Amino acid sequence: MGGDKIKKDKRQKREDYRAAMRKDDISELPRKKFYRQRAHANPFSDHQLIYPPHPDQMDWSSLYPHYIVDDPTSPPPPAPEQTPSEPDLTPLRSKPLSKEVSVADIGCGFGGLLIALAPTMPESLILGLEIRVSVTHFVEDRIKALRAQNQEAGLYRNVGVLRANTMKFLPNFFRKAQLEKVFICFPDPHFKIRKHKQRIVSTTLNSEYAYVVKPGGVVYTITDVLDLHEWMVQHFDAHPSFERVSEEEQEADPCVAIMRTETEEGKKVERHKGQKHVALFRRLEDPAW
């Protein structure tokens, strides 16, 4: 009984806090403790997810309001591959953006990487995708606060976050070859053999990454679990659409340093003095056939 009471109070506090954070004039950074959620989500279950049936029906304007093209007469620069005479799939391009998302952080967690990447890639729209609701809300509030705090500098306008199950719905958000960079940082290791299908990297899923990443684009992976690292390397190596990026090139990539130090998990691993294993994979051109 008492436990229930405490739980309820805690939940109430959370809700009050989060409701307060939603208000427009708040520019204080959110506190994680009100957004914690169990670290694992089952990618096979039918979460109550919102996703567009087709990438053209995705309304990005609420995520990146500063990139909305004001002049409605100018044609949207990202030319969709489809003819305008689309029956029934009327693209929701009422508020087109001047550019489209080109960097995705799959499983962005509390958004450390997104926030660190945003100022270093001011020309790119960066999207974090996270399956856990509360954590997604945290990142939303974090971005909102940071945008408010850096109003003059205009920072953090190029990051956004979405709740999504990317293992199922990546192609609902991104067109073929839309992305330049995809980050997969400290994914759930799923140690049990029978859970391996739930791993975010597998040869069959890599085909979907290959679909959304343009040739020449790069998939970044980092983990503290050596076995998972080997698993990811093995599966990307085995996939004909990817090749491993050489060590020199990897270390020269500024994103790698950010990935090592700025992700929340990266910091935690640092505290525990764990190892961090990095591997980058370049999307190759599809073979002729």
Added chain:
Amino acid sequence: MMVLPYHLIKVCGSTVFAAQGGDIHSFNLALEYVSSWKHPVPQVNESNGPPAEAQESPAQEEPPTKRRKVEPGQEQSPKGRRAKSTNGQPKNKKQLPGNERPFIQGLYATTDGRHVVAVTGSDKTIWVFEHDGVGNLKQLSQRAMPKRPCSLALTRDNLTILSADKFGDVYALPLLPSPTPPTTTSVTPGATTPSAPSPPASGPDESRSASATPSAATPNIFKPQATALTVHTKRNLKALENQKISLGRRALEEQLNRPQFELTLLLGHVSMLTAIAVATTTVPNDDDQGQGGERVREYILTADRDEHIRVSRGMPQAHVIERFCLGHEDFVSRLCVAPGGRAGVLISGGGDDDLFMWDWAEGRLLGRAGVLEHVNGVVGGGGGEGEEAGVGKVAVTRVFACGWEGGVGVFVVVERIPAIFRYELLEDNTLQHRETIPTAGNPLDIEALEAPGATPRLLVAVYPSSPAEGSSNPSSFIALDKDETGWRQTDVKNLPAGGDIDISDTELQKMLYSTETLRKLSDFD
């Protein structure tokens, strides 16, 4: 006791195969009974391995998603013991549900008519038969798949079976297994060499593009996956300890459970697959040899419960996703590539109110055609019993196309609706509803006997609306012919005896009407 209805029909050359429960009966073109094949009724437990071992092996369990629903309750009570059982396999009680009978779930034939392929559900088995051309089947092989196959397709050369399973994976297996038992299922990737693979520009790229997959079972060196550096809590460290202990045993089990036949993982969705089809395009031959002419490209189309239709290249490049056909807002259950020179058009149906027409090679929606409105024409308009308001949703179970009166006829069956909906695929790729053909019972499957110069004869398996009570059994296998006056129904006579089974009507319905269950529950998070 119930007499099982016929539920699948497949025309194969001059023979008609029809499935009834676990039996396959064959008929000649005059629909006279020829012979039967009966499923060798299950030996209760899985055939390989003693039952004690089967209890602990993860591979033979149903997908974890299914089990998990039961587990939370068990997990709560004996809290102190969890450390042990989380690591070892949870000891689930093995119980065969009453409806887990070996029903034939799919019936396929090679284009040359020389082989018939069947899938049975509960034992996840793919059966291949040699067909003598006049209706006699000789069983050639029996292969139990790792997961339950949902839909099969045959490649254009009739040499390979593509099996799409409940777990979202598509496997390729040779129609006729090679006599030498395979040792490895796939090319082992150079796991340890970080060097770049050969660039794809180097020629036709046959060598490494077989898109063979290092499946979960491939690594044969087992070692602890977490280390003391990655897990920290006392409980997790204990779990790690236990994991190390059980690894050796598990490695052995994995070895034993691996299928003992050639099996290649081609592609996979993270969703239950519902349909697979093979389609082709013809492109001008523009390679350096300058031979000219044309060549055919084969594609694999896969549909899943999460509204996707994926277009992948055919073997050996099945890892390349060319397109998605996106637009469905509920599950997709059926794919139908249009016949008669219209192979560029794909018709898909499922839990949406409409059928969708696609230019599948471009991933472009061509149009939609309503189903729900016509269903309500049947159910709401006096045809149904008491349901005046009609239905709010439909689950398309069959989309079958054939040449029809000089054009392309598309026949659609909807779950639990006693009618067949005939559409015509017009030249401009719209799908026009032409008529609704009422049937005496809910159709379960439909095929057509095409004869040159004549209107095809429809063969329909129906679940008779009123199960027989003493009176002569209403036939569940009928032929429909169209003439000037309308549709004429002929019951197929002299059906082989048998097919009685101790199963309740509700249970039987659950087995026959499973498409609607693909719909997602809206109040779930």
